[in-house]
Amino acid sequence: MTAVDVLVIGGGPAGLESAYSLANNGYDVAVLEKEKNICGHLNQAHSLFPNFQNASEVRSAMIDKMTHPKISIHNDTEAIRIKRDIDKWGVETGSGKEFMAPALLLATGFKSFDPKYKEELGYGIYDNVITTTQFEAMCQKGSIVSPHGQKVKRIAFLNCVGSRDEKVGNHYCSRVCCINAVKQSIEAKKVLPEADIYCFYMDIRMAGQFYEELYRKSQEVYNVNYIRGRISEVSPTIDKRLHVKCEDTLSQTPMKITFDILVLMTGIEASLGTVALGQQLNISGEYNFAKSLSLHMADNYSSHKGLFLAGTCKRPLTLPEAVADARSAAGEIKNYLKTLKQ
C-alpha cells in the first residue's frame, strides 16, 4: 500500500503536467501509467502542429520534470478498481498493488478510432492504407515508402475518419485532425517534393492560432490539393496501388484517382481506461468521455468529492489545451487539499 497526497491515473502529457505542478507545490504524487513508457500518444508524434516543433524536445522536457523527488512514476501499472473511503481514494492495480490518496486525478486520455470499422476504406485489407499515427512514424524515419516498394507519387489524406460520422456513432468533431492533416501533408512534401498530395475533407476547421496561416501556406507553398468530399470506396489496382472513389462536392464531379498511400486521419475516442473507469465511477458522459461537474465553472471537478479530471479523458483537445487543463486541475487539487487540512 502506497499512500501519497495525490494519485494521478494516466502518464500522458496531462497527467505528467499536473503531477509536476503539484509536486512543485510540495505534494507527494504517484503517477500510474499502464504502458511501459510515459508520455502517452506524444511518443508516436514526430513533429507538433502548428509550429513543427520536434516532439522529442517536448518529450524530454516532460521526462526531465519527472525526476522531481516528490513524484513517483509507476509504469506497467493499470488502475483496475477504484474504491472510496471517507476522504480517501484507494486504487487497486492489475499487478495487485494498492495506492491511497485523499485526491485522485483521472487523466486517462483518448484512443484513436479503429478504422477497421469503416471497411470501405480498406484499412487492414490493403496495406498501403495507413493511419495518421503510422504516417507520423514514417516521417520520424524520414522515409515515406509504399509497402510494395513502388515510388510514392501520390498520397491522399482523408479527414474525419470516425469523427462526424453517424454511421459509426460518433457525431462530434475531433478538432485536431484537420490541422494535423495540414501538418502531415507539408511533412510529406518536405520528404517527397515531387509527390502530389491530396487532402479530402468535409469542412476544414482551422480554429487555432496560426492554423489558418499554415493551411494557406500548404496550398501556396506546398501545392497541397484540397478536395471537398469524402472518399466512398477504395479498391486495389493491378499493381497494388489504390483506386479511390469520391465526389468533389464543390464541382459536383465524381472522381476516381490512383494513390500510392492513403492516410486516414482517425478521430479521437475515449480510451479504454477512460471508458472503464468512467463507468465504474459513474461519471461517463457523452460518447463515454468523462463528464466534468460544470463545463464553464468546474471543469476539473467530477461529481465526486476529491476526484478530479484533466485532459482528453473529457473531450478531444490539442496538446497545449490538454497541458493547460492539467495545470488548472493541479490548482484545483491544491485548493481542495488545503480545505481538507483545515
Add this chain to the structure above:
Amino acid sequence: MKFHPFVIPFIAGVVFLLILIVFRLKQWLKGLDRKQHFFVKQNFLSLKTLYAIVEVFRESLLHFKIYRKNPVLGYMHMSLAFGWFMLIVFGKVKSVLYAGSFFEPMWLSIFFNFFVTSNEPYPYAAVMTFLMDFFLLIVLSGLLIAFVKRIYSRLVGMKKTTKHILIDRIALVALWGIFPLRLFAEASSSALYENGGFLTAGVAQMFSENFASIVELPLWWAYSLSLSIFFFTLPFSRYMHIPAEVVMIFLKKWGVKTNEHHSGFTNIQLHACAKCGICIDACQLDFAASQKNVQSAYFIGDARYNKLTEDVVNNCLMCGRCHEACPVGIELTMIRQQYRNKKEMPGKLYYNYVDLNGYHANVDIIYYAGCMTHLTPGIIISMKKIFQAAGMSYWFMDEEKGVCCGRPLRQQGFVQQAKDLVHKNLRMIHGANAKLLVTSCPICYVSFKEEYALQIPLMHHTEFIESLIDDKKISLESKAITAVYHDPCELGRNAQIYDAPRNVLKHLNLKTSKCEKNNGLCCGSSLSNAVLDLDHQIKVRDNALNVLLEKNPDVLVTACPMCKKAFTHGHKVAVMDIAEVVAKHLNEVKTKKQLSEKPEMITFAK
C-alpha cells in the same frame, strides 16, 4: 306462407349485400390487367377451380394457417367461420326437409324456430335440432374468445391487436350480437313451443312462459336487425375480407400474380385483409423501433380507404416478415412497392459519366460484386481467393467501372431509372458470353433474378461456394469455432436460399438461433427504408443482434454486405461474410491450378 314483418330487415340486408358484392366483383375483375385476365380465362374451367374450392374450405372456413401459427386464434376463426357456415348449411337442409321442397322462402331457415313448432314434425327433426344447437355452441365459444381477445390479446398469443374505425366497430357489435340474440330468441321460442335442442332448451329453462311470450318477438326482431346491420355494414368494413379472400383464393389458384402495377387484384387483396393484426407482431419496426401505424395491417387499411400517407408507404424495411406471417397470404411487400412506384419519371439518371464500353469474352464466370460489396472489400478479396483456389476464370464486371443493379432505385419507386441500369448491365452480361453470373450481394441477386431476363444461370456466392464444395473444387478445414448464421432478408425470404449457407458452414460448430430462415430478422440497414433515421435503424439492429447472440457464438456469419456492416457497427461480436469465412478456412490446394489467361477486353461499337 310463413312470414312475419321482422324478417324484412334481414331480407333487405341480404339483398343489399348480394348486389354490392356482385358490383364489387365486377369492378375488381374489370381492374385486372391483360395478363391477369388471360390467366382467369385460361384456367376458369380447369382442375384448378376444384383446388381453389378445397383451399377456400381449408383457409376461409377452417383457417388451417392461423391454426398452425396459433391454435387458440385458429380455433377462434374456425369456430366463427366454419360454425356459421354449418349453421347456414344445416339450417337450409332442415328447412328443405321441413318444407319438402328446395324452394322454401330463404328466411325460413334463418328464423326456423320461430315459424316451426314441435307440433309440426319433419324428417330427422331431432338430429337437425341437435346439430343446429351444436354448431351454435361452437360459434358462441369462438365469440367468447374473440371477446376476450379484444380485452386481453395475449390470451391468443398476440401482443397487438388492430385499432378499428367506426364502421368496423358497428359491424363488430352487430356480429357479436347475432349469435347470442339467436340463442335467446330460439330459447324463448323453445320455452313456448318446445322446439329447442340441448342448448336452446337448456337456456329456455330460465324463461318462464310468461316472460318468454313477452320477449320472444323483440328478440327475433333484434336478431333480424343485427343480421341486417351486419350485412349492410359488411361491404364497407373489414368483414369484406370474407368474400374478398374467397375471390383472391380463386384468382391465385388460376395463376393470377401480383406484379409491380396496381390492379384490380391489388384491390381484392386490400379487401381480403382481415385486420387480424398478426403482421403487426411480426414487424421489427413495431416491437424494436416503436414505429407505430406503418405496419402492413395499417398500410393495407389506409390504402383501402384512400388515406395513405408517404410516411406509411415509405417507412418499411421491405423485410417481408409480415408477408411471411400473413395467414391470408396477401402479397404485402409487392403491394407496398406498387404504391411506391412513381407515376412519372422524376429527373434524369445521373450515371451517364460512367462509360461502360465493353466486356470480357470467353470466361466461365462473370463476377458482379455489387455496390454494397464494394464497401466491404474484405468480401471481394475473399471471393478472388476462392476463384483462384477453384481455378476458375472470371471477369470481375464491376471491378473498376460499373453501375448499380437497379434494385435500390426500384424499391424507392424509380422504375424507369432502374430499367436504364438494367439495360446497361444486361448489355455487358450477355456480351461476355459466360456460363454463369455470380454476385456477392443478395440485393443484386434478387434484382438479377426478378428484373433481368437473364439468359445465363445466376448464383449468389453462397450457392456458388456450395457448388464448389460439392464438386470438390475446394475444401474447408474443420474449425472448433462456434458460429451463428444470420439470414439476410433478401437472400432468405426474397430468394429462398436457406440451405446453401448452412451446408457451406458445416465445417464450423454452427448453432441455431431463435429467429432463423423465414423467421429471420432484419439488420435494420435495409436500403428500402429511406425514411427511418439511424437511431431507429440501430434499435432494429440491436434487437436482431440480441437474438442472434443468445448462444454467444465466436462469430456471426452473414451473406450480405449490408448486414455485415450493420452488425459490425453494433460492436458486439466478430462479424464475417460467408465468403470471408470460406477464404479463411480453405484447405491448401495441393496442385496449384493455372488460371486461364486474362481474356481480352472487347469494346462495344460506338
